[in-house]
Amino acid sequence: MTPQPHHIAIVAPSGYAPDEAAYLRGLQRLREQGHTVHDLSTGASRYQRFAASDAERVAQLHAAAAHPDAEIVIAVRGGYGLSRLLPEIDFSLLANSGKLFVGHSDFTVLQMGLLAHGATSLAGPMICDDFSREDPSEFTHAHFWQAVSAPSFSVRVNASANPVVTVEGALWGGNLAMLSHLVGTRWMPEVDGGILFVEDINEHPYRVERMLLQLMHAGVLSHQRAVLLGDFSGYRLSDYDNGYDFAAMVDYLRDRLGLPVLTGLPFGHVRDKLSLPVGGHCRLEADAAGFSLHLSR
DSSP states (O other): OOOOOOEEEEEOSSOOOSOHHHHHHHHHHHHHTTOEEEEOSOTTOOBTTBSSOHHHHHHHHHHHHHOSSOOEEEESOOSSOHHHHGGGOOHHHHHTSOOEEEEOGGGHHHHHHHHHTTOOEEEOOOIIIIITSSSOOHHHHHHHHHHHHOSEEEEEEEOOSOOOEEEEEEEEEEEHHHHHHHTTSTTSOOOSSEEEEEEEESOOHHHHHHHHHHHHHTTSGGGEEEEEEEEEESOOOOGGGTTOOHHHHHHHHHHHHSSOEEEOOOOSSSSSOOOEEETOEEEEEEETTEEEEEEEO
8 A cells, every 4th residue: 555644753762773774775765655754863873782872762762752743653673772761761751642653672662661651552663674675575564554544454364273262352562572571560561351462583482481471470461362472483493392392382371371372473573564553452353264353543
């Protein structure tokens, strides 16, 4: 679909863009689509492994929230860094700004803070490398602009070997490491009757299991109606695993958690990803061939 023109603010609250040319290509791609880009990031600058100092990155977020024209705020990339900023972020300012904050990975901690303050956001593409790659994903961009433009929409996912179930509730989640990291803090929202989606990269199945068990032991999962597993790639099995692979881990979780666990959600550190309203309403309908998500912000 051809996106309607928007005013888009760019922020870098975590890592820096390792390839300046690609970063600039991402901004130019947005401009060529007719959008007005307000680059509030520090561009090619870097401070240690971060895009800027802590104070400068907080200032970017506050400036985006206060920007008179910006409608959408997109993160440059994830990595690490937002956790350091949490106590200094004015979440009331961000939550009441009316802006749509977009990102994933490390950006999950910001989205959880927003949700804890009653504001929805969009788990979706970032400048690096969803917008900056030379061969952008048509799947990712089509679903992103659909999620931005339509107050409600539906997607169908082909995924076998899932439980047959129909549930509805608030859709929320993101990067699993960031979610487990926030347990017990004031930035972890309390979602009752929700549908939790998670993803991660470079995490062995036993680590994925451990983090989900942490959410279970903390009482988070007892309030959910289903768990959707996105992409979990980048890990390496060894002889020591002795048959303990991702499928074995999922089988164990299905027995242990006491709620539907579905696999195959196209979301995470992958080229083709959905955009998902964090805090929006979701009706999940799963059958033997796959599942449908009926979503609204």
